[in-house]
Amino acid sequence: MGTAFATVFVLVFLISLCKSDDQLTPAKPLHPGDMLISDGGVFALGFFSPTKSNATLYVGIWYHKIPNRTVVWVANRDNPITAPSSAMLFISNSSDLVLSESGGHTLWEARNNITTGGSGATVVLLNSGNLVLRSPNHTILWQSFDHLTDTILPGMKLLLKYNGQVAQRIVSWKGPDDPSTGNFSLSGDPNSDFQVLVWNGTSPYWRSGAWNGALVSAMFQSNTSSVTYQTIINKGNEIYMMYSVSDDSPSMRLMLDYTGTIKMLIWNSNLFAWSVLFSNPSYTCERYASCGPFGYCDAAEAFPTCKCLDGFKPDGLSISRGCVRKEQMKCSYGDSFLTLPGMKTPDKFLYIRNRSLDECMEECRHNCSCTAYAYANLSTASMMGDTSRCLVWMGELLDLAKVTGGGENLYLRLPSPTAVKKETDVVKIVLPVVASLLILTCICLVWICKSRGKQRSKEIQNKIMVQYLSASNELGAEDVDFPFIGFEEVVIATNNFSSYNMLGKGGFGKVYKGILEGGKEVAVKRLSKGSGQGIEEFRNEVVLIARLQHRNLVKLVGCCIHEDEKLLIYEYLPNKSLDAFLFDATRKTVLDWPNRFKIIKGVARGLLYLHQDSRLTIIHRDLKAGNILLDAEMSPKISDFGMARIFGGNQQQANTTRVVGTYGYMSPEYAMEGVFSVKSDIYSFGILLLEIISGFRISSPHLIMGFPNLIAYSWSLWKDGNARDLVDSSVVESCPLHEVLRCIHIALLCIQDHPDDRPLMSSVVFMLENNTAPLPQPKQPIFFVHKKRATEYARENMENSVNGVSITALEGR
Numbered sequence: 001m002g003t004a005f006a007t008v009f010v011l012v013f014l015i016s017l018c019k020s021d022d023q024l025t026p027a028k029p030l031h032p033g034d035m036l037i038s039d040g041g042v043f044a045l046g047f048f049s050p051t052k053s054n055a056t057l058y059v060g061i062w063y064h065k066i067p068n069r070t071v072v073w074v075a076n077r078d079n080p081i082t083a084p085s086s087a088m089l090f091i092s093n094s095s096d097l098v099l100s101e102s103g104g105h106t107l108w109e110a111r112n113n114i115t116t117g118g119s120g121a122t123v124v125l126l127n128s129g130n131l132v133l134r135s136p137n138h139t140i141l142w143q144s145f146d147h148l149t150d151t152i153l154p155g156m157k158l159l160l161k162y163n164g165q166v167a168q169r170i171v172s173w174k175g176p177d178d179p180s181t182g183n184f185s186l187s188g189d190p191n192s193d194f195q196v197l198v199w200n201g202t203s204p205y206w207r208s209g210a211w212n213g214a215l216v217s218a219m220f221q222s223n224t225s226s227v228t229y230q231t232i233i234n235k236g237n238e239i240y241m242m243y244s245v246s247d248d249s250p251s252m253r254l255m256l257d258y259t260g261t262i263k264m265l266i267w268n269s270n271l272f273a274w275s276v277l278f279s280n281p282s283y284t285c286e287r288y289a290s291c292g293p294f295g296y297c298d299a300a301e302a303f304p305t306c307k308c309l310d311g312f313k314p315d316g317l318s319i320s321r322g323c324v325r326k327e328q329m330k331c332s333y334g335d336s337f338l339t340l341p342g343m344k345t346p347d348k349f350l351y352i353r354n355r356s357l358d359e360c361m362e363e364c365r366h367n368c369s370c371t372a373y374a375y376a377n378l379s380t381a382s383m384m385g386d387t388s389r390c391l392v393w394m395g396e397l398l399d400l401a402k403v404t405g406g407g408e409n410l411y412l413r414l415p416s417p418t419a420v421k422k423e424t425d426v427v428k429i430v431l432p433v434v435a436s437l438l439i440l441t442c443i444c445l446v447w448i449c450k451s452r453g454k455q456r457s458k459e460i461q462n463k464i465m466v467q468y469l470s471a472s473n474e475l476g477a478e479d480v481d482f483p484f485i486g487f488e489e490v491v492i493a494t495n496n497f498s499s500y501n502m503l504g505k506g507g508f509g510k511v512y513k514g515i516l517e518g519g520k521e522v523a524v525k526r527l528s529k530g531s532g533q534g535i536e537e538f539r540n541e542v543v544l545i546a547r548l549q550h551r552n553l554v555k556l557v558g559c560c561i562h563e564d565e566k567l568l569i570y571e572y573l574p575n576k577s578l579d580a581f582l583f584d585a586t587r588k589t590v591l592d593w594p595n596r597f598k599i600i601k602g603v604a605r606g607l608l609y610l611h612q613d614s615r616l617t618i619i620h621r622d623l624k625a626g627n628i629l630l631d632a633e634m635s636p637k638i639s640d641f642g643m644a645r646i647f648g649g650n651q652q653q654a655n656t657t658r659v660v661g662t663y664g665y666m667s668p669e670y671a672m673e674g675v676f677s678v679k680s681d682i683y684s685f686g687i688l689l690l691e692i693i694s695g696f697r698i699s700s701p702h703l704i705m706g707f708p709n710l711i712a713y714s715w716s717l718w719k720d721g722n723a724r725d726l727v728d729s730s731v732v733e734s735c736p737l738h739e740v741l742r743c744i745h746i747a748l749l750c751i752q753d754h755p756d757d758r759p760l761m762s763s764v765v766f767m768l769e770n771n772t773a774p775l776p777q778p779k780q781p782i783f784f785v786h787k788k789r790a791t792e793y794a795r796e797n798m799e800n801s802v803n804g805v806s807i808t809a810l811e812g813r
């Protein structure tokens, strides 16, 4: 019986294999084995069995191109097909989409939402994964995006609240191979508009924490350039959540798995697997209220554990029952509030409308049962014109956490300082008596203070940093997940900035090698006080680099501000910069052609990310060999974003009064007129390309083979069809000629005089990766000619500085 059934099944499967279309019409129902494939081939709809035994059959949607079938939607999750031979998905006479099996028994139905019915409806599977039932005039009658199962796809809306009521939820599968309705679900919080909850049945299992106005949060994947956004949209009567991805290439999904864990996943086509961008809860103590009242889960630790809030101690011997006050609270108007930064706010808050921060504090101070408050400005999502979000807590605080990103200040009520004052009075009276005792105590305290003070000063420093960074609202610095490193820690790490630790000097200051506690190697950039880098640039660099993550961008590990000191702490790259190899007679042999080509492509991808793929358009403005760092595998990482300029929206170019950059890499329009755009970076990239190919410096003070500079030399060889002579003699052996000629050709396209003639970075990447794409003919560039005339606005790269060499007069040939 089983085999007979299997044979029938396989037969059906084979016969209908060629039937793949993106539409279902009344005349053409879908049987097991048939599939609808969306127009671009991203998604498929068909019959599937989650188990190997084929005992149960479901209709679902999965990724067509992903080998491991990943189901994102199931139609009949609680009504599996048991008689596959008679199963059929079809459009009924009344224009409903119906799944039935033997004898017309209906297993599942999608009813169109137009009462009159009508005929000629079709079903189409869209490339977004949305299955749409539509009328002949393309009016949507039903869509799967309104009927969620356990997955949210980009473009799908999860309606959290509608007219104050929980509207939609996603519900987990019951087991890994069982799509039926499971125990866990995710929905908006019925008691507030500010958070989402994961439920185990009807009890909370995980909670997001109240959102704080940063309603769009970006998440990054470091391996690829894709950025994922989570957005909460509040339209008054409806509040919904959506996800989107910066580029449409990766397949991304948010799903609630059968164990109750929310996971954001991205398909990694290199590893052929789904990579987890984040998952919640990832630790036991992140589960709802698992640390008890007044306890919090310290998720900022490597191994999150429960702790008590300041002023609280474990209730009983173990913390599992929560925490209680060390000192009983006597309610008084003089009570102060302790600021706890980086917190996920507790549950069960009261939302008080239309309050300023101070009024919010007063609200809490005035009521003796109030234990804490938190405040945010919902500038991006006002609640009916009111942008304030004042939350207060009465009584116990439940389900708190200290988090590394996305947390906010929680203001915790502390006993009035009058109690403390009394103590000091007492001390004064008995001072003579216990003076000697105090001295002894002091000696002991020194030990304790030393260790605690470190932490305290770090906390204060962090607070200053956060305030400092928040000033640049344009960048939304508040939600940067960013580690601040204490100054003392840096001093220890760099051996008090010992000259032995110095790695080099740059235009903005010195760079030191450091070893942080725990042995992590870092490069510390100490910005010189008198450097050209102002506070503004520093802020730009910190915020930008903290947000940008790409395998071809150097990673910022942390930063530190201490009095006049501004320090940036980067990952340490053992191989230093590209110029240290390229222009060194002995070391350049390490860079064979495959390595150089890899570096070229890596820099191109990094620059593409800066220009187009990150959320902001960033122009580097100082791209050069000295700013390309190499890691142990000789993969390039672009560094030094200090001069990056941010463009909003459609602003394509800008004027600047202060020209920064490095001689030779600056495009004519930038050097001469101060006009910069992404095309100025393209120019620098072209120059860099010529340097990598030829091994000559653009800023070489000497004539190159009798030519005034590298550009003139390259053009001349190219024009005469001798471009191969440009190739560095130390790599000429290892290089396929067509590849290197293509690179020279691309370089010449990039250094054309008119910005409009230069290709965009996306074209450059395409031209580099696809060696059959046709290339346009480059126009002859005007050559810069060295004139020893120093102008104050040229900042020479200090490492390869040539005295007095500078901006130039433009001379045609």
Ligand SMILES: *[C@@H]1O[C@H](CO)[C@@H](O)[C@H](O)[C@H]1NC(C)=O
Pocket: 006, 013, 052, 053, 054
């Ligand atoms: C289940 O169906 C698939 C085709 O969908 C087939 O390849 C497989 O052999 C079947 N397994 C059993 C146990 O019948």
Ligand SMILES: *[C@@H]1O[C@H](CO)[C@@H](O)[C@H](O)[C@H]1NC(C)=O
Pocket: 068, 272, 273
């Ligand atoms: C496919 O999925 C199965 C079960 O989920 C897993 O065991 C297997 O490793 C996956 N294969 C690939 C190539 O990811």
Ligand SMILES: *[C@@H]1O[C@H](CO)[C@@H](O)[C@H](O)[C@H]1NC(C)=O
Pocket: 093
């Ligand atoms: C649908 O309509 C056709 C004729 O228009 C009729 O033959 C058929 O029985 C109807 N089917 C159902 C299920 O009502």
Ligand SMILES: *[C@@H]1O[C@H](CO)[C@@H](O)[C@H](O)[C@H]1NC(C)=O
Pocket: 114, 117, 118, 119, 135, 136, 137, 138, 139
């Ligand atoms: C489209 O057709 C539906 C019925 O199929 C009808 O209710 C609707 O008014 C039509 N819309 C337009 C714009 O013609």
Ligand SMILES: *[C@@H]1O[C@H](CO)[C@@H](O)[C@H](O)[C@H]1NC(C)=O
Pocket: 113, 114, 140, 141, 142, 143, 146
């Ligand atoms: C039917 O559902 C679609 C999709 O949700 C919606 O856009 C449309 O407004 C609905 N039409 C009616 C008449 O409710």
Ligand SMILES: *[C@@H]1O[C@H](CO)[C@@H](O)[C@H](O)[C@H]1NC(C)=O
Pocket: 183, 201, 258, 259
């Ligand atoms: C789902 O809930 C039932 C009881 O309500 C319980 O027995 C079962 O273990 C739960 N499953 C999971 C995965 O938690």
Ligand SMILES: *[C@@H]1O[C@H](CO)[C@@H](O)[C@H](O)[C@H]1NC(C)=O
Pocket: 183, 200, 201, 259, 260
């Ligand atoms: C979910 O709740 C059920 C009881 O309602 C319980 O048996 C189960 O262990 C819970 N699951 C988890 C993962 O906590």
Ligand SMILES: *[C@@H]1O[C@H](CO)[C@@H](O)[C@H](O)[C@H]1NC(C)=O
Pocket: 221, 222, 223, 268, 275, 276, 277
């Ligand atoms: C990034 O790449 C590394 C190795 O190349 C891999 O182990 C890791 O899982 C990847 N991470 C993501 C999020 O794809």
Ligand SMILES: *[C@@H]1O[C@H](CO)[C@@H](O)[C@H](O)[C@H]1NC(C)=O
Pocket: 354, 385, 386
């Ligand atoms: C908010 O409060 C101010 C006074 O504090 C009042 O003038 C204003 O009308 C209030 N706005 C709303 C929307 O309630």
Ligand SMILES: *[C@@H]1O[C@H](CO)[C@@H](O)[C@H](O)[C@H]1NC(C)=O
Pocket: 366, 367, 368, 369, 394
């Ligand atoms: C304090 O707040 C609670 C809860 O809102 C309320 O019941 C109580 O009346 C308030 N007390 C005072 C003195 O305002």
Ligand SMILES: *[C@@H]1O[C@H](CO)[C@@H](O)[C@H](O)[C@H]1NC(C)=O
Pocket: 653, 654, 655, 675
């Ligand atoms: C830049 O400045 C020049 C002259 O000062 C002016 O003609 C040009 O319009 C400006 N461009 C922009 C984008 O502001």
Ligand SMILES: *[C@@H]1O[C@H](CO)[C@@H](O)[C@H](O)[C@H]1NC(C)=O
Pocket: 770, 771, 772, 773, 774
């Ligand atoms: C390479 O470019 C050619 C011409 O533009 C195009 O036909 C081809 O599909 C491209 N190949 C790839 C792999 O993108």
